[in-house]
Amino acid sequence: MNCLEDGQERYLTINEVSQYLNVKACTIYSWVKRDEIPHYRLGKLLRFKKGDIDNWMERHREGVNVVEKKARVILKAMDRPIADVNHLVKKTIAQVKGNRYILPHRETRPIKGLRKEVEDGTL
Numbered sequence: 001m002n003c004l005e006d007g008q009e010r011y012l013t014i015n016e017v018s019q020y021l022n023v024k025a026c027t028i029y030s031w032v033k034r035d036e037i038p039h040y041r042l043g044k045l046l047r048f049k050k051g052d053i054d055n056w057m058e059r060h061r062e063g064v065n066v067v068e069k070k071a072r073v074i075l076k077a078m079d080r081p082i083a084d085v086n087h088l089v090k091k092t093i094a095q096v097k098g099n100r101y102i103l104p105h106r107e108t109r110p111i112k113g114l115r116k117e118v119e120d121g122t123l
Helices: 014-021 025-033 050-059 065-078 082-097 112-120
Strands: 040-042 045-049
Touching: 014 025, 014 045, 014 050, 045 050, 065 082
Parallel strands: none
Antiparallel strands: 040 045
């Protein structure tokens, strides 16, 4: 895909952006409809600048540090010591994944069936 014509960047079509990002054209149309991707509308035609697409992709980049950053934000908001990091990391991972985090709980009550057997003396 040659994006330069006479030293100037040219505008890309839907199909060229689709090939460049390796997504279906209908996905590009969906992003345009929701105004999520930078584009130019010329009547019914849609055009894109490669530089704008590259910048847009860079803004959507996620890395390993997402969890660490979220954990720090939560720690600051809660004013808690670093000792709670394990709990916060699990909570942050759940938030990043979009899941609800439920605190693990331990069963502290004895199993009901065992008391009867112990009282009878039969094990």
